Amino acid sequence: MTRERRQAWALVFVATLTMAVSYVDRQVLAVLAPTVTRALAIDETSYGLLAGAFSLAYLVGAPLSGRLIDRFGARRGLVGAVVVWSLVSAAHALAPGFGTLFALRIALGLSESPSFPGATQTVHRALPPEERARGIGILFTGSSLGAIVAAPLATAVEARFGWRGAMLVTALVGLVWLPLWFAVAWSGFGRARLDVRPAAPSHERTSFLDMLRHRAVLRATLLVIGSSPIVAFALIWASKYLVTTHGLTQAAVGRLLWLPPLGFDLGAVLFGDRAARLRSRSAPRSLVAVAAVFALSLALVPLAKTPLVAVALVSVAVFGSGGLYALLTGDMLARVPSSCVSVAGGCTAAAQALASVVVNPLIGKSVQATGSYTTALLALAALLVPCVVGWLAWPDAPRQDGVGA
Numbered sequence: 312m313t314r315e316r317r318q319a320w321a322l323v324f325v326a327t328l329t330m331a332v333s334y335v336d337r338q339v340l341a342v343l344a345p346t347v348t349r350a351l352a353i354d355e356t357s358y359g360l361l362a363g364a365f366s367l368a369y370l371v372g373a374p375l376s377g378r379l380i381d382r383f384g385a386r387r388g389l390v391g392a393v394v395v396w397s398l399v400s401a402a403h404a405l406a407p408g409f410g411t412l413f414a415l416r417i418a419l420g421l422s423e424s425p426s427f428p429g430a431t432q433t434v435h436r437a438l439p440p441e442e443r444a445r446g447i448g449i450l451f452t453g454s455s456l457g458a459i460v461a462a463p464l465a466t467a468v469e470a471r472f473g474w475r476g477a478m479l480v481t482a483l484v485g486l487v488w489l490p491l492w493f494a495v496a497w498s499g500f501g502r503a504r505l506d507v508r509p510a511a512p513s514h515e516r517t518s519f520l521d522m523l524r525h526r527a528v529l530r531a532t533l534l535v536i537g538s539s540p541i542v543a544f545a546l547i548w549a550s551k552y553l554v555t556t557h558g559l560t561q562a563a564v565g566r567l568l569w570l571p572p573l574g575f576d577l578g579a580v581l582f583g584d585r586a587a588r589l590r591s592r593s594a595p596r597s598l599v600a601v602a603a604v605f606a607l608s609l610a611l612v613p614l615a616k617t618p619l620v621a622v623a624l625v626s627v628a629v630f631g632s633g634g635l636y637a638l639l640t641g642d643m644l645a646r647v648p649s650s651c652v653s654v655a656g657g658c659t660a661a662a663q664a665l666a667s668v669v670v671n672p673l674i675g676k677s678v679q680a681t682g683s684y685t686t687a688l689l690a691l692a693a694l695l696v697p698c699v700v701g702w703l704a705w706p707d708a709p710r711q712d713g714v715g716a
Contacts, residue, residue, distance in 0.1 A: 318500040319437040323446050325495050326433035327453035328488050329389055333426040334457025335464070335484045336400040337365065337419060340412075341547045342465045342568060343474045345554045346561050350474065353409050355551075359675025362547050364413050366667030368420025373664060374523070377428035377657020381650065385429035385436075386496045386505040392429065393485045393492075396422035401482035404475040424660070431656035435644060436504050441587070444641035448583015451636050455572030455579075455629075458546055460484075462572075466565025522654045527646035527708040531639045531655075532662040534599070537698025538635040539663040540670040540691045541609050545571040545629045547667075548674060549622070552684050557618040567622045574626035578602065578633030586641055596703050599638055603699040605631025610692035613685040628692075639702070646708040 340347060340361070348358050380388045399418045406412040430453070434446040461481065468477040495501050522528060544552075549568055553559045559567075582602055586595045609628035615621035640659060647655045670691070677687045 315500070318495070318498070319504070321495045322437040322501060322504065323434050323449060325488075325491050326385070326389075326430040326437075327450050327456070328491065329393065329426055329430050330450065330453025331457035331460065332393060332485050332488045333396065333423045334454045335461045335481055336396060336457075337423060338458050338461035338546060339400075339465045339478055339481045340403065340416075342462050342550055342565065343469055343477060343561070344547075344550050345564070346469060346474050348551075351406070351408050351412070353412075354675075355679040356672065356675040357409055358551070359672040361409075361413060361416050362543070362671035362675075363668045364416040365420040366664040366671065368417040368664075369424050370420075370661045370664035370668060372421045372424025373428065373657040373660035374654065375657070376425035377654040377660075380425055380428045380432055380657075381652075381654055384506055385432045386501065388425050389429040389433075389496075390489065390492065392422060392425040393488060396426075397482050397485035401479050403482075404478040420664070424657075427660045428654070428657040431640070431644065432652055433505065435649070435652045436507075440645070443587075443644065444637070445584050445587040447641045447644065448579045448581075448587075448637040451579035451583070451633060451640075452576040455575035455633070458572035458575075459569040462565045462568035466562055470562060522647070522651050523658060525647055525655070525708070526706075527643045528655050528658050530702060530705045530708070531643035531659050533698050533705070534635060534639045534702040535659050535662040536666045537695040537702075538606060538632045538639075539666045540694060541606055541628050541632045542575065542636075543667050543670060544609070544674070544688070544691055545575075545625050547671060548684070549625060553618050553621070555678075556684060557621065559618055563618075567618065570622050570626045571629045574628075574630035575633035575636075578605070578630035578635075579637040582634030583637035583641060586638055595638055595642065599635065599699065599702060602631045602634030602638060603695060606635060606695055607631070607692050610689055612688050613683075645710050 344358060347353070353361070376392075396419060399415060399422050403412065403415050406415060430450055431447070434443060434450055438446045465477045465481055468480045472480070496505055549571060550564045553564050553567065554561070582598055585598060589595060606628050608624050608631070612621055612624045612628075615624055640656070643655055643659065644652050674687045677690075678684055
């Protein structure tokens with residue numbers, strides 16, 4: 312491996328850690344949800360609204376922050392975002408009740424919204440076109456890495472210092488990331504790659520609304536809407552599901568919840584790597600279909616008799632969803648103008664947030680009304696089917712990266 316290639320991948324790996332930091336901060340509430348909701352007298356419906364509050368803010372912030380990242384660059388933008396969201400995350404420790412926590416979730420969603428657009432821009436500028444699908448697959452491991460760390464870390468700190476102490480300690484993770492980013496992004500190579508905005512030829516100049524209507528972005532958005540609720544269940548509701556349905560303690564939940572994020576990692580990396588190896592002009596429809604089959608295993612979770620089997624099935628479903636994320640993102644970024652990749656990434660992040668805004672309160676209402684997660688799990692699996700069929704049937708937009716041409 313050449314020195315230049317090592318430096319490029321160093322940028323990708325540290326950008327991946329940006330996603331990990333953001334997911335540690337956003338996941339602590341989900342991991343400790345049984346404890347926090349009991350302490351603050353928050354019911355299932357209200358907990359769904361808390362999840363929706365974060366997602367609504369992310370929905371608003373992601374496309375706008377993507378435009379700002381495209382204009383000013385990820386090198387400085389990510390530093391500012393990490394500092395702000397770490398402070399907001401730490402403030403969760405002071406929340407006296409639902410109202411304050413609701414406002415803090417909105418603030419956290421807004422401040423974390425530059426994370427994915429900035430990270431995707433880093434991958435796009437650091438790597439050559441033929442390696443970007445692999446880079447996107449690696450990038451998605453950051454979110455699940457953060458979720459893997461959040462579960463045992465939050466439960467361990469909570470056992471000793473309470474849930475407020477856990478909120479404060481986990482917010483300090485961003486301080487570990489900052490020197491790594493300064494080391495790679497402020498190097499000569501990092502400045503050269505990240506600070507040079509690709510020139511957009513006249514035929515590539517698109518407005519913000521044009522990008523929202525771009526065929527590749529709309530197509531990717533459809534698949535995001537179908538797959539992201541499966542990931543949302545694993546990350547936001549799995550802790551409460553295991554406590555309610557299988558009677559686990561908060562500490563026991565922390566020992567199991569690293570498995571679904573690991574499944575997401577494996578799916579994103581393996582499917583992203585396979586797509587990079589194919590280097591096909593056409594969209595990887597067969598890979599999308601295979602990943603979707605894995606994701607549909609969520610429908611089998613209500614049949615699980617033990618918590619370990621339930622978590623294993625959720626992990627398989629998230630494995631498929633991770634593959635879908637990597638495939639749809641890599642395919643989309645290959646088909647949008649190079650000067651607009653952060654906006655495109657922001658649009659799919661916003662679609663993920665929109666799905667969460669709608670789905671999480673509905674899950675809460677369903678569970679509170681039925682006393683069971685079965686209806687919600689079957690509905691989430693059913694939602695994926697028409698979205699996958701629609702993506703597979705949607706005609707490809709022309710590629711912009713020259714691969715497979």
